[in-house]
Amino acid sequence: MMETPKTDEKQEIHPMENLLRMDRMPHIWCPTCGIGLAVTAFTAALEKANIDPNTVSIVSGIGCTGRVAGYVKLDSFHTTHGRPIAFATGIKVASPKTKVVVFSGDGDLMAIGGNHFIHAARRNIDMLVVCVNNFIYAMTGGQVAPTTPLAAYATTSPYGCVEPPFNIPYLAESSGAVYVARWTTLHIRRLTNSLTEALQKTGFSVVEAISPCGMYYSRINRLGDGLDMMRFYHDNVEIRHGEDTKNLDIGFQTKIICGKFVDRERPSYNERYNQWLSEVKTAGRHSKGQKGSKK
Amino acid sequence: MKADKAGVLTGSHVLNGNQACAEGALAAGCRFLGLYPIVPSIEVSERFLARAPEVGATFIQMEDEISALAAVLGASWTGKKSMTVTSGPGLSLMMEHLGLGIMLETPCVIADIQSVGPGLGLPTHAAQGDMMQARWGSHGDYEIVALAPSSPQEMFDFTIKAFNFSERYRIPVAIMSDAYVAQLEETVVIPPADQINIETRRYYEGAKDSYLPFKRDKDFVPPMVDIGQGYRFHVTGLTHDDRGYPIMFEECQEYNVHPLMWKVRNAVDKIVEVQETNTDDAEVVVISYGATSRAVLKAIKQARESGIKAGGLKLVTVWPFPEKRVTELAKKAKAIVVPEMNFGQIVLEVERNGYGEANIFFLPHGDKGAEYSEDILAAIKRASQTSEAKSGIIEIS
Numbered sequence: 001m002m003e004t005p006k007t008d009e010k011q012e013i014h015p016m017e018n019l020l021r022m023d024r025m026p027h028i029w030c031p032t033c034g035i036g037l038a039v040t041a042f043t044a045a046l047e048k049a050n051i052d053p054n055t056v057s058i059v060s061g062i063g064c065t066g067r068v069a070g071y072v073k074l075d076s077f078h079t080t081h082g083r084p085i086a087f088a089t090g091i092k093v094a095s096p097k098t099k100v101v102v103f104s105g106d107g108d109l110m111a112i113g114g115n116h117f118i119h120a121a122r123r124n125i126d127m128l129v130v131c132v133n134n135f136i137y138a139m140t141g142g143q144v145a146p147t148t149p150l151a152a153y154a155t156t157s158p159y160g161c162v163e164p165p166f167n168i169p170y171l172a173e174s175s176g177a178v179y180v181a182r183w184t185t186l187h188i189r190r191l192t193n194s195l196t197e198a199l200q201k202t203g204f205s206v207v208e209a210i211s212p213c214g215m216y217y218s219r220i221n222r223l224g225d226g227l228d229m230m231r232f233y234h235d236n237v238e239i240r241h242g243e244d245t246k247n248l249d250i251g252f253q254t255k256i257i258c259g260k261f262v263d264r265e266r267p268s269y270n271e272r273y274n275q276w277l278s279e280v281k282t283a284g285r286h287s288k289g290q291k292g293s294k295k
Numbered sequence: 296m297k298a299d300k301a302g303v304l305t306g307s308h309v310l311n312g313n314q315a316c317a318e319g320a321l322a323a324g325c326r327f328l329g330l331y332p333i334v335p336s337i338e339v340s341e342r343f344l345a346r347a348p349e350v351g352a353t354f355i356q357m358e359d360e361i362s363a364l365a366a367v368l369g370a371s372w373t374g375k376k377s378m379t380v381t382s383g384p385g386l387s388l389m390m391e392h393l394g395l396g397i398m399l400e401t402p403c404v405i406a407d408i409q410s411v412g413p414g415l416g417l418p419t420h421a422a423q424g425d426m427m428q429a430r431w432g433s434h435g436d437y438e439i440v441a442l443a444p445s446s447p448q449e450m451f452d453f454t455i456k457a458f459n460f461s462e463r464y465r466i467p468v469a470i471m472s473d474a475y476v477a478q479l480e481e482t483v484v485i486p487p488a489d490q491i492n493i494e495t496r497r498y499y500e501g502a503k504d505s506y507l508p509f510k511r512d513k514d515f516v517p518p519m520v521d522i523g524q525g526y527r528f529h530v531t532g533l534t535h536d537d538r539g540y541p542i543m544f545e546e547c548q549e550y551n552v553h554p555l556m557w558k559v560r561n562a563v564d565k566i567v568e569v570q571e572t573n574t575d576d577a578e579v580v581v582i583s584y585g586a587t588s589r590a591v592l593k594a595i596k597q598a599r600e601s602g603i604k605a606g607g608l609k610l611v612t613v614w615p616f617p618e619k620r621v622t623e624l625a626k627k628a629k630a631i632v633v634p635e636m637n638f639g640q641i642v643l644e645v646e647r648n649g650y651g652e653a654n655i656f657f658l659p660h661g662d663k664g665a666e667y668s669e670d671i672l673a674a675i676k677r678a679s680q681t682s683e684a685k686s687g688i689i690e691i692s
Contacts, residue, residue, distance in 0.1 A: 021529065024540060054525040059369070070529055070541065075522040077372070078531035078541070079365070080395050086362030090369025090377070091522065093355045094327045098373065098523055119358040273353070280348045 019043040019053060021073050028067060032218075032226020034185030034211025035065055038132050039072065041188055041209070042103070045195035051099055057091050058101045059084040061113060063139045064213075065105035065132040072103075082112030085120045085129065092125055096270045099199070100127040106147040107137045110166050114146070121175035121204045126268040128198045128205045131168060134213035142216030149252040153220045168208045170245040173262045178203035180245065180262035184210040186233040187258060194260060203268045210256060223253070298322050298455075298491035302350045305487045312477040313338035313380075315447040316406055316470065318485060319454025320378055321350050323493055325404070327377040328354040329366035331385060334418045335474040336408040339380040360385035364392035368401045374521035376458055376495075378404040382474075383412045383425050386432070393467055394433035397555060398532045400465040400509070400517060402496055404457045409473040409636075421475035423585055423636040427643075429469045430614050436552055438559035440566055441469040441614040443584035447481045453611070459494040460566060464558050465516055471613060473636065475586040499526075508539040509551075515558035559615060568611035569620055573599065577606025578629045579678045580653075581671065582621065582645050584610035587634050587660075594671035603679045616644045625649030630678035634658040634671050639688070646688050654681055657690045 014020065020043065029035050046053060053074055060069035062081035069076040079087045084102045092100045102109075109117050109131050120127065136154055137143040144154035144161050147168070151160040169180045179201045181194040191209055198205035212218060212229035223229060233256070241259040248257050267275075302321035310318065317339045320328075328347075330340045344354055353375075357363040363379045370377040381389060386407045396403055411417035412424045429441050440460045442453040454470060461468040499506055499518040508528045509517045520526045530539045534547035542551070559566070572595055574580060579598070583591045588609040598605035608624060610617065621644075625631060631653050633642040642657040649655060658674045660667060674691050681689075 021540075023538075053527065055523055057372075057522045070531060073527050075372075075527055076529045077369075077399075078529070078533065079368075080391055080532060083361065083365045083392070086357065086365035087369040089355065089357070089362070090327070090329055090366030090371075091373055093353055093366070094370035094375045094377070095373035095523065115358055116362050119362075269355075277348055 016040065016043040019046060019073050021071055024071055027071055029064060030215040032212055032214030032229070033064070034134070034209070035068065035132055037185035037188055038130065038191070038209040038211060039068055041191040042130060042195055043072065044192045045199055048192065048196040049199040051199060055097065056099045056101060057088070058103055059088040059091070060102070061104040061108035063105040063108050063137065064134070065103060066108055066139075068103040082108050083116060085109070085113060085116040085127070088127055089120055089125050092127055092270065093273075102127055102129045104131065106131055106133040106135070106168070107145045110168065110171075111146045118171065118175040121172055121177045121206075123269040124176055124178060124203045124266050126202050126204070126270055128195070128207070130195070130207050130209060132209045132211050133168065134211045134217055136213055136217040138213050138216045142220055149250055149254075152217075152252045155220065165250065167245065167249050168206070169248050169261050172206040173245045176204065176266065177206045177262060178264050178266050179205035181260040182208040182210065182248065182258050184233040184237060184256065184258065185212070186230050187237070190258075197260070197263070201263075202271075203266060296493050296495060298488040298493050299324055300488040302352075303485060303488040303491060305485050307482055307484050309480055310447050310483045311338060311480045312444070312447045312450040312472060313408065314342040315450040315483045316380070316454050316472070316477075317342035317346070318483070319451040320404070320458070321346060321352065322451070322485065322488075322491055323455040323458035324376045324495070325378050325458060326350070326352040326375040327367065327370040328352070329363040329370065329377065329379045330354065330356050331358070331360045331363040331381065332356070333360070333382045333385045335410055335477050336380045336382050336406065338477070339406060339408070360388035361391060364389045364396070364403075364405065367403045368392060368396055368399065371401045371403050372522050376402070376462065378406065380406040380408065382408050382410050382418065383416060386425055386428060390428070390432040394435060394437070395532045396467040397433070397437040399530050400555070401467070402461040402465050403467050404454070404461055404470065405467055406454070406470040406472060408477045409471065419474060421473040421586060421636060423471070423473055423587065423640065426471060426613060426637070426640045429471055436556060438466075438556050439469060439614050440464070440466060440559065440612060441471050443471045443610055443613045444476055445585050445588045445609070446476060447479060447483045450476060451483050451485065455491060455493065459492070462494045462496045463516070464562065465496060465519065466559065469614075471585065473586050507537040509535060510537045511554055514562065515554045563615045566612055567615055567617045569617050570609040570611060572607040572609070574606035574608060574624060576604050577627070578604040579606070579632060579675050580624050580628045581605065581607045581632045581634065581675065582610070583607065583634055584613050584641065587636060590668040590671055591634065593668040594675060597668070597672050598675045601676075603675060605675050605679075610641070613641060616648070618648045621645055621648040622652065625652035628653050630654040630656060630681060632656045632658060632671070632674045632678050634660060634674065636660060639690070642688055654678065655688050657688045659690065
């Protein structure tokens with residue numbers, strides 16, 4: 001075993017220490033995993049967007065990325081599998097001044113949580129959804145996900161995946177999201193910029209962060225280690241801002257199109273709700289429901 | 296603490312049970328409803344929504360019952376008292392977040408307007424078939440408080456009680472009503488706000504940097520904080536330590552899960568409530584709850600008129616079950632009769648606590664409705680004539 005080198009230098013402080021739960025380090029993520037990079041980009045974006053951390057609530061579901069809520073020093077909730085968006089919706093509707101972030105994985109948000117994802121987008125709930133996509137269920141040991149590319153191997157697709165995957169940006173846009181971007185965790189600076197923009201946006205914003213999974217996805221598909229995955233991203237990512245989200249399918253080891261695809265305005269749920277409320281209060285709109293009387 | 300005037304519609308009203316439930320929630324200070332529509336619970340939501348603007352409450356109709364309760368849990372952490380309302384099939388979907396609510400110790404109220412199951416059942420017809428599901432339906436160990444109203448007035452009163460228990464113990468509380476009580480219209484008297492006692496969760500008052508989300512007080516209930524106050528706390532549905540951080544050792548069952556039971560079990564005497572009729576000299580005691588207890592009152596009266604010493608025990612709180620009192624009554628009485636709108640649920644609890652002391656007769660009336668007192672009277676008569684001790688539950692068919 002290697003000895004830790006002794007040094008007289010003052011111990012270095014992590015620049016994001018004020019936004020991380022240092023008492024929980026080291027984290028559980030495997031070497032070469034990209035989730036940590038996504039968290040770094042997110043904490044940097046929080047600072048860049050100049051958002052008071054005390055006003056932020058972050059909600060995660062289950063899985064590797066589901067652990068993010070436990071490592072960031074914000075009001076943070078580690079909730080049920082697939083339901084962080086539903087939980088976060090309750091927070092946002094009950095407390096409109098809260099900045100709400102959902103940080104979870106592709107399996108959590110797109111499979112078991114897929115319904116909540118499209119409905120929150122339809123309602124345009126004001127929240128940022130960061131979806132770390134590693135193409136596989138990693139926490140449970142490498143099962144096929146709704147994002148696993150056709151023909152890719154997983155423990156539950158031993159002959160290659162036969163189901164076409166979701167194109168997350170396309171699903172997000174067609175469901176109503178106002179901001180949609182995709183980067184890999186190699187593109188840390190661009191990912192940070194997108195997260196910063198998304199944090200400043202009002203409405204349902206989705207940032208997909210494609211991440212290497214050196215332990216399961218790469219290994220079962222013989223794609224090398226994490227560095228090889230990063231090299232693959234370097235050589236095969238094409239940046240096309242404003243690309244039609246229809247064209248963003250990801251195949252097995254095919255080129256990956258990244259960029260900012262959607263940045264539009266739609267009234268958020270809370271804006272519509274407040275508008276409705278003001279109309280009710282100025283007698284412009286009457287409830288058809290049963291009204292209590294003080295007879 | 297007295298109720299906030301804004302939510303209290305003081306006066307005498309003719310309301311159905313569902314509407315009374317909504318009024319009870321507003322009077323108790325509930326300011327968030329997460330809902331998914333299901334018969335026969337609709338009027339709770341409709342009434343709540345109609346009154347929301349003037350009271351200052353918010354609501355959202357979610358995409359299913361899973362997300363409805365998830366949103367309620369999220370809303371509760373903003374400091375708003377929160378509830379959802381459903382019926383059997385919805386309650387099945389809510390079991391996931393009932394468990395999360397237990398684990399995150401999040402105050403909330405679930406009103407279950409029971410209809411006939413299983414599966415799709417008969418959605419418009421009353422039943423009491425979810426009683427065990429409320430207690431045992433979510434995985435793992437937990438304790439729950441459940442109340443069973445039998446009239447619109449009790450829908451109002453018990454909803455306030457439900458919020459008070461949920462805030463005091465930081466647990467989800469169930470109102471186990473049924474289609475009969477929910478649709479029944481009766482006079483509901485809503486007292487002035489200053490005559491309604493409401494409880495609110497205990498807030499943490501120490502220094503911000505030393506807040507521990509699950510540090511328990513002597514009653515095993517941890518003081519709470521709202522989001523957005525600078526505590527930057529973490530909570531997880533995994534077993535966890537006082538800081539709310541996951542602990543993945545089996546010892547955590549003892550450290551984390553056992554106190555979830557204690558906080559209810561140790562307070563049983565403060566929670567359990569029953570209403571008794573003529574039990575002092577009763578030879579036959581009818582144990583009932585909810586709509587069924589209305590028919591029982593009539594049957595007891597008729598039995599007394601025909602010379603049978605009959606009495607009744609009505610469960611206000613079904614969970615925790617009034618174990619001590621049922622054992623006492625079983626020792627005194629010759630027989631116990633349990634009528635239920637199901638094929639045998641709470642009678643199992645009665646058997647567990649009264650077995651060997653009195654004969655236990657079970658009267659299922661799954662398809663006859665709560666107004667049917669003749670069957671109960673016949674059951675009382677039969678129970679009063681059975682002298683020899685018999686083992687097991689004697690089902691009257």
